[in-house]
Amino acid sequence: MATISLGFGRQNFRLFKRSFLLLKLIAVVFAVLLFCEFLIYYLVIFRCNWPELKTPAYDGEQETLEPVLKAMFLADTHLLGEVRGHWLDKLRREWQMERAFQTALWWLQPEVVFILGDIFDEGKWSSSQAWADDVERFQKMFRHPRHVQLKVVVGNHDIGFHYQMSTYRIKRFEKVFNPERLFSWKGINFVMVNSVALEGDGCNICSEAEAELIEISHKLNCSREHFPLYRRSDANCTGEDAAPPEERGTLFKERYDVLSREASQKLLWWLRPRLVLSGHTHSACEVLHGAGISEISVPSFSWRNRNNPSFIMGSMTSTEYALGKCYIPFESTVLITYCGTAGFLVVLILIHFGFLDSPFIFGCQLLRKFKTV
Numbered sequence: 001m002a003t004i005s006l007g008f009g010r011q012n013f014r015l016f017k018r019s020f021l022l023l024k025l026i027a028v029v030f031a032v033l034l035f036c037e038f039l040i041y042y043l044v045i046f047r048c049n050w051p052e053l054k055t056p057a058y059d060g061e062q063e064t065l066e067p068v069l070k071a072m073f074l075a076d077t078h079l080l081g082e083v084r085g086h087w088l089d090k091l092r093r094e095w096q097m098e099r100a101f102q103t104a105l106w107w108l109q110p111e112v113v114f115i116l117g118d119i120f121d122e123g124k125w126s127s128s129q130a131w132a133d134d135v136e137r138f139q140k141m142f143r144h145p146r147h148v149q150l151k152v153v154v155g156n157h158d159i160g161f162h163y164q165m166s167t168y169r170i171k172r173f174e175k176v177f178n179p180e181r182l183f184s185w186k187g188i189n190f191v192m193v194n195s196v197a198l199e200g201d202g203c204n205i206c207s208e209a210e211a212e213l214i215e216i217s218h219k220l221n222c223s224r225e226h227f228p229l230y231r232r233s234d235a236n237c238t239g240e241d242a243a244p245p246e247e248r249g250t251l252f253k254e255r256y257d258v259l260s261r262e263a264s265q266k267l268l269w270w271l272r273p274r275l276v277l278s279g280h281t282h283s284a285c286e287v288l289h290g291a292g293i294s295e296i297s298v299p300s301f302s303w304r305n306r307n308n309p310s311f312i313m314g315s316m317t318s319t320e321y322a323l324g325k326c327y328i329p330f331e332s333t334v335l336i337t338y339c340g341t342a343g344f345l346v347v348l349i350l351i352h353f354g355f356l357d358s359p360f361i362f363g364c365q366l367l368r369k370f371k372t373v
Contacts, residue, residue: 021352025345032341037095040329041103048108048326051315066317069186072110074101074311075279076300078157079138081122082130093304098141100301100309100328105144108313108326112185113148114192116279116298117155117227119177124160124169135176149185152177153192155279156227162199162206162255170194170205182216187318191216191271195227195278198263199255210266217270228278228297229289230254230264237285241299241308241327257281268293275321282306284325296323303331 050070077097080090105113120126120134144150154177159169183190197209234248242248254260257280259267268290275294282300289295301309310327 021349024348028341028345028348032337036334036337038099040334041099042107044329045100045103045107045326048104048313048324050108050313051322051324053315053317053320053322055317055320066319067186069112069188069314069316070108070110071314071316072104072108072113072311073116073277073296073298073314074113074301075116075298076118076155076282076302076305077115077138078118078121078300078302078304079134079141080304081120081126081134083122083125085121089304093302094137094141096303096328096331097301101142104311104326104328105148110148110313112151113142113144114151114190114277115142115153116277117153117195118157118279119152119155120158123158123173124156124164131172149183151183151190151192153279154194154196156196159196162196162201162203165196165205167205181212186316188316193267195259195263198227198259198267200260200263213267213270217272227280228258228285229267229276229287229295230258230261231287234281234283234285236287237283237297239284241284241306241310241325243281243283243285264289277312284310301328307331 053068055065079094080086104110119138120131123131123134126134142150154170154173158173159165181191181193183192191213193213194209197203197206199206231252233251234243237243237248252258258264273293275296276289277296277298279298279300281297282305283297284299285297287295287297296312298312299308299310300306301311303309308327308330310325313324313326315322315324
C-alpha cells in the first residue's frame, strides 16, 4: 500500500508540474499579446505632444489671441481588397492602423483629421459589393466622436489614375466621403484637391476640377493634396522615414509619381498656399517651392508600406502653424518581441522535459568546477 501511495504521489507531482508549465506558457503568451497588440501603442504614442506656436495660444480668457486648431494628417492607409488582400495581411495591418488611430485619437484629441489619399488599395477596380465591404471596414477602423471632423482626400488607388478614373468611381467615392473641396474652421481655409484630375488634357473631369479650383482660389490659405507637387526626385529628402538612400536618386515620373510641372505651377498660382501636405510616395520629405512655400510629404500610415509609419500633428491659426511628427510602433519591434518570446518558450519547454539544463543548475555546475580548480 505504501508503494502504491508513493506511485500516486509521483503521478500527482508530475501532473502538477505539467499544469504549472502550461500556466506559465499561457501567462507568457497572454502578457506578450497584451503588450504587442495594445500596450505598445500607448507607450509609443504617449511620447507625442502637440507642437507649440511661436505666438501664445488662445487660453479661453484672453479673447484677443487667436484660437488654435489641432489637426492630424495621415496618408496612404491602403485597406486591402478582395483580390490582392490575404486575410492574414488584412488582419495584421488593419489592426495595427486601428489601434494606432484610436490610441492617437484618445491621447491627442485632435479637432480634425485629414487622410491624404489612397484610403483603399483596390478602389480603382473593386466591385460594388467589395467596395461596400471595404467602406464598412474603414468606418470601423477610423471611427471617431461626432465632435471630431474626418476629412478624406481622394487618391489614385481610390478611383484610378487619369486613364482609369471615371465619373462613376468619383461619385461612388464622394457618396461615402463628403465631396466638399473647401473646408474652413477657426479662420483657417483648407482645400482638398483631386490631383488625379490635374492631367491638363482638357478631359471633362479635369476641366470640372480646374474650374472648381479657380472658383475658390481667392479664398484659400492652405491646400491639402494626394499627389506631391512636381520635384525631380527625393534626392534632398532626409530623416529616418524618408525613402531608402538607394531610392532617393530615382527620377520621378510626372503625372504618376508627382504632379506635372505645369499643374504644380497652376496650383501654386491659384491657391497661393502657406503650406502644402501630400501623400502618395509613402515616404517623408520636405520641399520648398517658389517663394518659400513648404510642402510636406506625409509617409504611409500602414505597416504594409513601411516599417516605421507616422503621422503629422499641426497646431494652426489663421496666421501661423507649427508641425510635429508622431511615430507609431515599428513593425520590426513587434516581430522581434514575438520571435524572442517564441525562443524563450522553446527553451522553457526543453528545460522542463530535461533536454536542457536550467540556468540555475548550469550556474551551480560552473561554480563547482571553479571551486574544484
